[in-house]
Amino acid sequence: MKDTVEAYWHWLCSSIAGDPGLLWRLVEQYKTPKGVFYAKEEELAMRFPGNPKRIAGLCAKRRDWDFEKESENLRRKGITFVSCEHPAYPKRLGVIPHKPGGLFVRGGLPEDEIPSVAIVGARACSVYGREAALWFGRELAGAGVQIISGMAAGIDGFGHQGALEAGGKTFGVLGGGVDICYPEFHRGLYMRLEREGGLLSEYPPGTRPMRYLFPLRNRLISGLSDRVIIIEAKAKSGSLITADLALEQGKDVYAVPGRIEDPLSAGCNNLIRQGAAIALSPEQILEELGINPQSGSENGKRGKIALEKAENIVYSCLGLQARNPEELSKAAGLPLAEVLRSLTGLELKGYAKEIYKNNYIRAL
Amino acid sequence: MFSSVYSAALNGLDAYLVRVEADISDGMPQLLMVGYLSSEVREAGDRVRTALRNTGIVLPPRRITVNLAPAGIRKAGSRFDLPVAAAILASLEKIPGDSLKNVMLTGELSLSGRVLPVPGILALAEAARDNGIHRCIVPEQNAAEGAVLDGMEVIGASSVAQLIELLRHPKEAACVRVDTDRLLREQSCSREADFSEINGQAMAKRAAEVAAAGMHNLLMIGPPGAGKTMIARRIAGILPPVTLEEALEMTKIYSVAGLLPENTSLLLGRPFRAPHHTVTAEALAGGGRIPSPGEISLSSGGILFLDEFPEFKRNALEILRQPLEERRVCISRTAGTYIFPAKCMLVAAMNPCACGHFPDRSRCTCTEGEVSRYLGKISRPLLDRIDICTEVPGISYEELTGKQENESSASIRKRVEAAHRMQQERYEGLPVRFNAYLNGSQTELYCPLGKKEKNLLKNVFGKLNLSARAYYKIIKTARTIADLEQEKRILEQHLLEAVRYRLPDGTYWGKGV
Numbered sequence: 001m002k003d004t005v006e007a008y009w010h011w012l013c014s015s016i017a018g019d020p021g022l023l024w025r026l027v028e029q030y031k032t033p034k035g036v037f038y039a040k041e042e043e044l045a046m047r048f049p050g051n052p053k054r055i056a057g058l059c060a061k062r063r064d065w066d067f068e069k070e071s072e073n074l075r076r077k078g079i080t081f082v083s084c085e086h087p088a089y090p091k092r093l094g095v096i097p098h099k100p101g102g103l104f105v106r107g108g109l110p111e112d113e114i115p116s117v118a119i120v121g122a123r124a125c126s127v128y129g130r131e132a133a134l135w136f137g138r139e140l141a142g143a144g145v146q147i148i149s150g151m152a153a154g155i156d157g158f159g160h161q162g163a164l165e166a167g168g169k170t171f172g173v174l175g176g177g178v179d180i181c182y183p184e185f186h187r188g189l190y191m192r193l194e195r196e197g198g199l200l201s202e203y204p205p206g207t208r209p210m211r212y213l214f215p216l217r218n219r220l221i222s223g224l225s226d227r228v229i230i231i232e233a234k235a236k237s238g239s240l241i242t243a244d245l246a247l248e249q250g251k252d253v254y255a256v257p258g259r260i261e262d263p264l265s266a267g268c269n270n271l272i273r274q275g276a277a278i279a280l281s282p283e284q285i286l287e288e289l290g291i292n293p294q295s296g297s298e299n300g301k302r303g304k305i306a307l308e309k310a311e312n313i314v315y316s317c318l319g320l321q322a323r324n325p326e327e328l329s330k331a332a333g334l335p336l337a338e339v340l341r342s343l344t345g346l347e348l349k350g351y352a353k354e355i356y357k358n359n360y361i362r363a364l
Numbered sequence: 365m366f367s368s369v370y371s372a373a374l375n376g377l378d379a380y381l382v383r384v385e386a387d388i389s390d391g392m393p394q395l396l397m398v399g400y401l402s403s404e405v406r407e408a409g410d411r412v413r414t415a416l417r418n419t420g421i422v423l424p425p426r427r428i429t430v431n432l433a434p435a436g437i438r439k440a441g442s443r444f445d446l447p448v449a450a451a452i453l454a455s456l457e458k459i460p461g462d463s464l465k466n467v468m469l470t471g472e473l474s475l476s477g478r479v480l481p482v483p484g485i486l487a488l489a490e491a492a493r494d495n496g497i498h499r500c501i502v503p504e505q506n507a508a509e510g511a512v513l514d515g516m517e518v519i520g521a522s523s524v525a526q527l528i529e530l531l532r533h534p535k536e537a538a539c540v541r542v543d544t545d546r547l548l549r550e551q552s553c554s555r556e557a558d559f560s561e562i563n564g565q566a567m568a569k570r571a572a573e574v575a576a577a578g579m580h581n582l583l584m585i586g587p588p589g590a591g592k593t594m595i596a597r598r599i600a601g602i603l604p605p606v607t608l609e610e611a612l613e614m615t616k617i618y619s620v621a622g623l624l625p626e627n628t629s630l631l632l633g634r635p636f637r638a639p640h641h642t643v644t645a646e647a648l649a650g651g652g653r654i655p656s657p658g659e660i661s662l663s664s665g666g667i668l669f670l671d672e673f674p675e676f677k678r679n680a681l682e683i684l685r686q687p688l689e690e691r692r693v694c695i696s697r698t699a700g701t702y703i704f705p706a707k708c709m710l711v712a713a714m715n716p717c718a719c720g721h722f723p724d725r726s727r728c729t730c731t732e733g734e735v736s737r738y739l740g741k742i743s744r745p746l747l748d749r750i751d752i753c754t755e756v757p758g759i760s761y762e763e764l765t766g767k768q769e770n771e772s773s774a775s776i777r778k779r780v781e782a783a784h785r786m787q788q789e790r791y792e793g794l795p796v797r798f799n800a801y802l803n804g805s806q807t808e809l810y811c812p813l814g815k816k817e818k819n820l821l822k823n824v825f826g827k828l829n830l831s832a833r834a835y836y837k838i839i840k841t842a843r844t845i846a847d848l849e850q851e852k853r854i855l856e857q858h859l860l861e862a863v864r865y866r867l868p869d870g871t872y873w874g875k876g877v
Contacts, residue, residue: 124731127723153732185733322723324757325864326566336566341860348820348827356716356723357585357868358567358755 006102007067008033009083013102014070014204015061016054018213020098027101037062077179079205080105092116096223096249100202104178107198110171110224115289116146118225118246119162120218120239121155122232126264127355128320129232130158132256135364136229137162139282141170143291148173148225150217151193153183155231155239164192173224174201175217176209215241222246226289229279231256233267240267243276252288254279307349310334314342315351315362322359367454369464370497371432371447372488373439376655376695376702377620379484379491381468383433384444386451391427397448399432402440411473412449419477419524421458428452438699440654443482446471446501449524450531463531468492471503477524481505483622486615489513501530507540508629509619512612542629544608551605551632557598560770564763568595571754571865573776576602577783578799578844581688581710581749583673583867586756587720592713593638595756596669599711600634601773603666604781610665613705617657617664634666637708641675645683650704655695660687661704673714674741681746684710688749691801712750714742739868751800751837752865783847799844807836811843813854820856824863838862 012033016023029047030036036044041059048055074081082088083102091112093099103109110116117140119133133155141147141163149156151172163170172193176182178201181190193199202220203213218241222228228246230253233239243253253276258265272278279285283293307315310332317323317331329339343360346352353363368385395409409430413423430448432439447469453459470488472480481503489500489510499517502510507520517539521527530537559569568584568591575582576599584592606614615631618624624631639648639659650658660668670676687693687706695702717735721728730738787798790810796802802810813821825835842854842862851858 183733324567324755326564326757329566336570337857337861340864341857344824344860344863347863348823356755357753358757358864359723 005032005034005085006081006083007071008037009085009102010070010074010081011062011065011067012036013081013083013100013104013202015058017203017207018210018216019051019054020100020202020216022048022051022054023101024098033101074104074205077205078106079178082109090224092225093220093223096219098219099223100220103200103202104205105198105200106178107194107196108169108171109198109200110146110148110169114144114146114169115291116148116171116225117285117289118148118221118228118242119155119159119231120149120221120228120242121159121230122234122237122239122264123152123154123156124264125154125158125232126262127322127359127361128258129155129256129264131320131353131355131361131364132231133158134162134165136231136256136279136282136285137168137170138166139293140285141168142166143282143286143293144168145286145289145291146171146197148221150175150214150221151182151186151189151199153186157186157189159231160189160193160197164189164196167196170197171224172197172199173217173220174199174203174209175214177201177203177205177207179205180207180209182209214238218242219245219249222249222251225251227252227254227285229254229256229285230268230271230276231279232258232264233271234263235266235270237267240271243271252277254285307351308342308345310338311342311345311349311351314339315346318346318352318360318362320361320364322355322361324358324360328360365455365457367451367461367464369447369451369454370466370468370492370495371444371470372468372491373437373443374441374484374487374620374654375700377487377616377657377704379487380437381491381495381497382439382444382447384447384451384469385431385433386448386455387429387431388424388452388455389427389429393425393427395423395428395430397430397432399430399435400438401432402438404442405432405439405444408442408445408448408473411445411475412452414475415445415473415477415524416449416452418475419528421453421456421524423452424456428455441482442472442480443470443484443488445473446479446503446521446527449473450527453528453531459528459531463534466497466499468497468500469502470500471506471521473524479503479521479523479527481626483624484616484620485509486512486612486619489516489518490616492516501527505626508542508627509615509624511540511542512544512615512629544611544630547630547632548605548608548611557594557601558773559598559602559776560772562591562594562598562770563766563768564759565591565595565756568592568754568756569771569776571752572599573602573780574841574844574848574865575599575709575711575752577780577848578751578787578840579709579797580751580800580841580844582712583747583750583753584711584713584756585716585753585868586713587724587758588715590756590758592756593669593671596638596667596671596711596713597636598773599709600636600667602776602780603634603709604777604784606632606634606665614665617661617704621657621662623662635663635708636667636669637663638669638671641670641672641677643676643680645677645680648680649683649687650693650695650702653697654699655697655702655704657704658693660684660706660708661693663708664705665707666709668708668710670710670712673712674738678741678743682743685745685749688746710750713756716755747867748833750867751841753867754865779848782850783844786847786850799840799847802836802840804832804836807839811839811854813839813859817854817856817859820859824859828863828866830866834866838866841865 137159147163147170149159255268255271372379485506504520504522510518716722717730842858845858
């Protein structure tokens with residue numbers, strides 16, 4: 001791999017992580033990464049006086065860079081590097097401002113011809129957000145849409161999870177090295193993403209996930225998607241950065257509406273006020289993507305299962321806001337024991353979900 | 365002259381007879397106490413000498429030897445003062461020697477000659493009865509306690525002077541009588557906390573009823589101030605009245621622990637113990653050089669309530685595992701193994717997370733990890749011993765202040781009693797008394813399921829990712845629900861309800877993949 005274009009891109013991307021602006025100014029100056037590699041250190045320092053630390057780092061890295069060893073390292077970790085000149089580089093990313101010079105990938109990359117949708121939102125999400133993320137992820141991926149997200153706790157993770165449940169493709173764009181699972185409790189998800197979709201990052205392996213890297217990462221999430229769905233965001237949320245970036249990149253932004261007094265939905269409701277589209281159901285998104293919602297989807301199948309009378313009444317009292325059996329017993333006008341029995345029946349038939357001890361919602 | 369009298373010493377909950385011997389002979393004037401004695405027993409000599417003198421009896425300047433047999437077992441406690449005094453009095457021929465035959469004496473002496481109460485009378489009297497002794501002389505304040513034993517004459521002594529009178533004229537001694545039947549009959553009338561005082565919380569009340577009906581351990585999860593403690597306090601009140609056997613055991617435990625109020629004959633009303641979460645493992649399970657019963661034994665026959673369950677020290681909670689399974693506590697010491705009963709129903713309460721508001725995300729500030737770590741503080745094996753779990757949601761103002769008609773404890777108790785009776789009939793002749801005590805194979809044997817019910821459980825097992833333990837718990841709980849309805853067979857409806865009481869697992873706590 002020595003001396004190939006890819007190898008020089010690999011070096012350049014490994015040397016300046018987290019500053020795509022500088023990367024592109026360097027490439028502009030010297031035409032190719034190879035040009036940057038062979039540029040004189042004094043000249044670099046003179047031409048780019050604003051970033052002495054980065055330039056020094058770049059030069060230090062250059063001195064003991066062993067092309068063979070570095071590519072061998074990547075191979076051993078099961079990571080592939082795809083530069084922006086490589087044919088496999090996602091076309092959607094090619095057009096965004098400050099696109100990454102290359103991507104470090106585990107698993108696969110999203111396909112250019114297949115529609116892709118980003119699902120992002122709050123880390124500390126509510127049950128409402130969680131169920132919505134799972135629902136959108138499941139239904140969209142089930143219809144063949146690629147789901148892009150950031151593998152963060154909360155909405156991101158549930159978006160991925162929903163897609164995996166439907167057996168669809170989903171890709172995680174990480175804010176650190178692609179070999180680092182963050183947050184650690186998403187280890188199971190991390191492993192499934194590698195197998196059943198892909199993990200990608202513009203930062204070299206071993207990069208610790210740092211605060212300032214995440215907003216940069218968000219431009220890839222929106223960049224890789226055709227549409228961005230925001231599910232639950234507080235008034236000042238990182239997801240809103242993704243929304244802004246998506247708008248800059250000319251992507252449609254959807255927000256899932258919430259209750260007006262709910263701080264977790266303040267960001268989403270604000271987006272809607274500013275003119276974002278409202279995401280009311282996966283079918284609506286699919287339609288707007290030009291995909292026919294499959295008739296064999298779960299909602300279609302469900303209508304055929306017969307519900308008992310009491311189950312029907314209890315089901316009609318369930319919603320996405322969790323209710324406990326006592327409230328349901330009052331709302332349905334049924335004795336408590338009967339409500340409990342109906343809930344088990346509904347849960348077994350896939351109509352209700354116990355999201356937390358004695359708290360039930362309607363399964364989407 | 366040689367004389368001897370019986371007393372008894374405690375060994376855990378049981379007692380064994382001790383023969384107190386006294387001999388007066390020529391030699392250096394002194395009072396010598398032998399027989400592997402701890403220092404408080406050795407001091408009995410000085411107390412007895414002074415108490416006798418203050419009663420008007422001066423010991424002669426001779427060599428008095430007192431021995432406590434069997435000499436091989438270490439004796440502790442202050443309960444040997446009275447028998448030592450009696451033995452010396454008999455040696456001095458102040459009382460007839462044969463008046464001490466077939467009498468068990470116990471009691472502490474004050475220097476003035478008064479007799480002071482001692483703990484563990486019931487156990488001591490029982491040991492005497494088992495050894496064919498049917499007459500006890502005990503401190504006056506303890507007389508009622510010993511008298512509950514059938515076929516035991518118990519006489520209370522208030523001073524050494526009275527003791528001498530008693531022994532000189534044994535025929536005139538007045539025995540204390542206790543009518544245990546009447547006590548047991550009257551017990552159910554006096555209950556303070558009643559379920560009718562709790563507004564709302566129908567779900568938690570139902571779970572408490574089911575738990576009480578099958579003696580299942582119960583876990584309540586809910587935000588602070590929702591009423592978990594109120595409910596726990598009232599569970600003892602819906603259990604059936606205690607039987608004589610249970611009352612005797614409870615009284616014995618409390619008496620040995622020195623917690624029996626004075627002049628109490630029988631402890632009636634089921635215990636409710638709520639140790640603070642800083643309690644040590646020893647205080648919970650019992651311990652000490654000579655072990656005394658811990659909270660789990662003190663709550664035997666009633667409720668052991670552990671509020672703020674995850675805040676308890678890990679080792680303290682882990683020690684509960686074996687007693688909850690075997691319903692007794694075994695404590696081993698070099699001197700022997702001590703066994704205390706632990707037939708309590710465990711009622712645990714906890715907040716859903718550290719801040720207490722999960723899953724209300726607009727108020728809860730915990731991260732997902734923190735929430736799942738909070739439950740993780742309780743070990744899985746311990747949760748496995750809890751059959752029923754329920755949520756106790758926060759209560760609204762309307763519910764709190766509303767004047768509703770709530771069902772009273774007495775009416776709930778009627779159903780629970782009927783369920784207990786059904787279980788007693790079913791488990792006649794078995795060591796198992798309640799559904800909660802069934803093990804896996806017993807569950808298969810006593811809780812058979814029909815074809816329809818088996819299919820339902822198969823469906824539940826697959827859909828809800830049950831463990832084998834959770835599977836049996838659901839069947840046992842369904843059996844109890846059927847018992848509450850006086851239904852001989854477990855039907856679908858019982859299983860469907862029982863599923864709702866299962867314990868939360870990882871997925872409930874907002875944890876993702």
